[in-house]
Amino acid sequence: MSAILDVQNLSISFGGLHAVDDFHITIEKGQLYGLIGPNGAGKTTVFNLLTGVYKPDEGIIRLDGQDITGRSTIEVNMAGVARTFQNIRLFKNLSVLDNVKVGLHNHFRYSTLEGMLRLPRYHKVEKEMNERAMELLKVFDLDGQADFxxxxxxxxxxxxxxxxxxxxxxxxxxxxxxxxxGMNPNETQDLMKTIRFVRDNFDVSILLIEHDMKLVSGICEKLTVLNFGRVLAQGDTSEVLNNPEVITAYLGE
Structure with a gap:
């Protein structure tokens, strides 16, 4: 296996406070990887560094061998990194179908003029986008709610x-x-199946932040634990969750 993500010595400070300090992680292609730690440990800051929201003070981020350090969010997304958010960020006033189509615009394009004049290429691309969006919605049993x-x-x-x-x-x-x-136990069980299905069927590696230890232990193959912006432990999930330092810092036992 080769690394899809290789991060070394990633650091950023805000007002003299080291939010993330010497962070490192290697995720293999096809891996399901977890990033855990107490509130305020720096997990979301790491996500913001990986997606170009923040520019690191130090360090390097390689995606599939390509250096993406310091690139804009759009450039990082086009290179092959996508994310979801703790607080759901959908376009609430758009349809379910149109929300998915927003994500397709990097790969299906027509010019502004073609769109304004509804030229043949506009109709062709819109048809292709609708078909692809519906394929994705079917995966999640959402095709019946496409117009909601x-x-x-x-x-x-x-x-x-x-x-x-x-x-x-x-x-x-x-x-x-x-x-x-915000999910109940049944929804969490469904989510675990969905995440596994996505990894297995979309040729994608997954890195997740999560506080639900049942979900983490149920699907993550490897874990990195952050504490005060630094890596506390790293390795196989069961090994990390049984690490005394992790139990003290994170599980509070």
Whole structure:
């Protein structure tokens, strides 16, 4: 296996505070990887560095061998990184179908003039986008709600729609930010199946931040634990979760 993500010595400070300090991680192609740690440990900051929201003070980020350090969010997305958010960020007043189509625009294009004048290429591309979006919605059993407003979906389905939209960008690496947040146990079980299915059928590696230890232990093959912006432990999931330092810092036992 070769690394889809290789991060070395990643650091960033805000007002003299080291939010992330010497962070390192290697994720192999096809891996399902977890990033855990107490609140304020720096997990979301790491996601923001990986997706170009923040520019690191030090360090290097390689995606599939390509240096993407310091690139813009759009450039990082086009290189193959997509993410979801802890607080769902759908276009609530757009349809379910149109939310997915937003993610397709990097790969299906027509000019402004073609769109304004509804030229043949516009209709051809729109047809292709609709077909691809419906294929993605079928994966999540959302094709029957394609015309619904995104805001009218149940919470768990909104989470799945956000994942479908991220997949529309054809990522190599999918970052999931607390995907189980706000879910009941049944929804979490469904989510675990969905995440496994996505990894197995979309040729994508997955890195997720999560506080639900049942989900983490159930699907993550490897873990990195952050504490105060630094890597506390790294390795196989069961080994890391049984690490005394991790139990003290994170599980509070």
């Amino acid at each position: 407003l995104a805001s009218n979906l149940p919470y768990g389905k909104q989470r799945e729609l956000e994942i479908a939209r991220a997949l529309a960008t054809q990522p190599k690496l999918l970052l999931l930010d607390e995907p189980a947040a």
